[in-house]
Amino acid sequence: MDAGAAGTGHNTLVAALRAAGETTRLRILSLLSDSDLTVKDLTLILGQSQPRISRHLKLLADAGLVGRSAEGAFAFYRLAESGAGTRLAEALLAQLDPDDPIHTRDRERRASIRAAKAAAAADYFAANAEAWDRIRSLHVPEDEVEAAMLQLLGPRPIANLLDVGTGTGRILELMAPHAERTLGVDASAAMLAVARANLAKAGIANARLAQDDIYALSLGEDRFDVVIIHQVLHYLDDPGRALTEAARTLAPGGRLLVVDFAPHSLEELRTNDQHRRLGIADADMDTWLREARLELAGTLRLSGTGPADDGRTADAGASGAAPADTLTVSLWLATDPRIPSHDIRQEEGAFA
Numbered sequence: 544m545d546a547g548a549a550g551t552g553h554n555t556l557v558a559a560l561r562a563a564g565e566t567t568r569l570r571i572l573s574l575l576s577d578s579d580l581t582v583k584d585l586t587l588i589l590g591q592s593q594p595r596i597s598r599h600l601k602l603l604a605d606a607g608l609v610g611r612s613a614e615g616a617f618a619f620y621r622l623a624e625s626g627a628g629t630r631l632a633e634a635l636l637a638q639l640d641p642d643d644p645i646h647t648r649d650r651e652r653r654a655s656i657r658a659a660k661a662a663a664a665a666d667y668f669a670a671n672a673e674a675w676d677r678i679r680s681l682h683v684p685e686d687e688v689e690a691a692m693l694q695l696l697g698p699r700p701i702a703n704l705l706d707v708g709t710g711t712g713r714i715l716e717l718m719a720p721h722a723e724r725t726l727g728v729d730a731s732a733a734m735l736a737v738a739r740a741n742l743a744k745a746g747i748a749n750a751r752l753a754q755d756d757i758y759a760l761s762l763g764e765d766r767f768d769v770v771i772i773h774q775v776l777h778y779l780d781d782p783g784r785a786l787t788e789a790a791r792t793l794a795p796g797g798r799l800l801v802v803d804f805a806p807h808s809l810e811e812l813r814t815n816d817q818h819r820r821l822g823i824a825d826a827d828m829d830t831w832l833r834e835a836r837l838e839l840a841g842t843l844r845l846s847g848t849g850p851a852d853d854g855r856t857a858d859a860g861a862s863g864a865a866p867a868d869t870l871t872v873s874l875w876l877a878t879d880p881r882i883p884s885h886d887i888r889q890e891e892g893a894f895a
Contacts, residue, residue: 555607559631562606566645567591568599569635572622573646574653575609576636578781579619588652608632612827617813624830657780660819669733683845683872688802689717691843695800695876696721696769705767707757707789708775712738715750722769728755757785765794773802777820783831790835795881799837801828805844805871828875837877845872 563569570589574580580588585596600620603609607628612619623629639646692714701722706714709727711734718725727750729735735752742750755761757779770789776782789799806822813821825842832839 555627556631559606559608559628562602562608563632563635565599567595568603569639570645570649571596571599571603571620572608572632573636573639574649575620575622576632578653579612579621580653581617581619583617584653584656585620587656588649660780669731683870685713687845688872688874691845691872691874692717692771692773692800692802693721695841695843695874696798701769703767703794704769704771705762705789705792707760707770707772707785709738709752710734710773712741712747712750712752714771714773715742716745716747718769718771719745719747719749723749725750726767727752728757728760730754730756758788760788760792762792764791766792768794768797769800770797771800771802773800774804776801776803776823777818779819782820782823782827783834786831786837787835790837790879793837793879794883795879796883797879798840799832799835799877799879801875801877803873805873807870809870823873825873828873832875832877835877836880838880840876840878842876843874845874 563572567589571585574585574588582593582596582600585591585600586593589596600609600611604611604620607623607626608631609620609628610623612621622632701718702724704718704722704725706712706718706725706727709715709729710731712727715725715727715738727735727738729738729752732754735754738752742752753761757775758781770793772785772789776785779785786799786801793799801823804822806824808821810821812818829839
């Protein structure tokens with residue numbers, strides 16, 4: 544029998560049904576079905592105390608219905624990703640009326656909380672737009688990061704390049720000599736204004752800029768042979784969704800280059816700099832890339848001593864966590880496994 548089709552033991556099934564068979568816990572399962580949330584998020588959405596929410600989450604976790612991922616002083620909860628609990632949770636949620644007023648109100652409150660967080664991040668970006676390159680570089684020199692990016696991409700020609708979350712446009716400046724056409728998108732109008740000024744000053748003629756939503760890019764499929772996401776994911780509630788959306792724009796055989804911090808414990812980055820996640824773990828990146836139907840081709844690490852290739856051939860499952868008082872930058876290069884059927888350089892409408 545296929546392992547995924549195996550049955551569930553009597554006691555396990557009864558425990559899971561008991562855990563899910565309560566109003567608040569069913570609401571929690573519904574909220575976690577398409578997003579990662581903290582205890583604080585759930586207390587605000589459901590209007591209940593932190594101890595009560597924590598108790599509900601423990602019962603759901605003990606029954607195998609939800610999983611927990613710790614990040615510094617916070618923990619994110621999500622539906623369990625495998626096992627009998629996953630199948631049961633999905634089956635129960637499939638029976639819910641999507642227009643049920645209780646769950647509709649919960650989703651509305653969740654959207655309101657997300658909007659408030661997005662507004663706080665937007666205010667931060669606007670206030671720090673001019674100094675953004677300095678802020679995001681932190682303890683790793685940006686020239687080292689840029690050299691490692693070019694090393695991973697190699698000499699292969701680039702026709703159409705997309706920079707998601709372009710910020711000040713620095714990555715467009717970096718890649719302009721290596722690509723025929725580039726496009727940078729960002730949700731912040733203030734950041735785009737700085738990017739436009741920077742590109743004009745640098746005399747970059749092959750770059751375009753556009754305001755866009757990282758979760759719902761207004762771009763067609765199969766358009767770019769390279770997509771870059773540089774120091775963006777740690778600001779997002781749902782990095783996996785953003786990666787899947789970026790992958791959608793990749794042409795067959797295209798490449799996705801992601802640059803972000805390795806896991807760390809600098810909690811002040813969350814409180815002072817609007818970081819949603821304290822770095823990105825290799826295990827999470829592996830999962831997100833598989834869900835986006837991409838294949839990991841290579842990784843690099845950047846610490847104070849410069850890039851060191853972890854090769855994906857040695858210790859491929861390592862988290863890449865940084866020491867407590869430092870920041871390490873991870874670079875992941877993934878490829879679209881589809882075989883190209885044409886030369887993307889002929890696609891003049893790639894940015895349409």
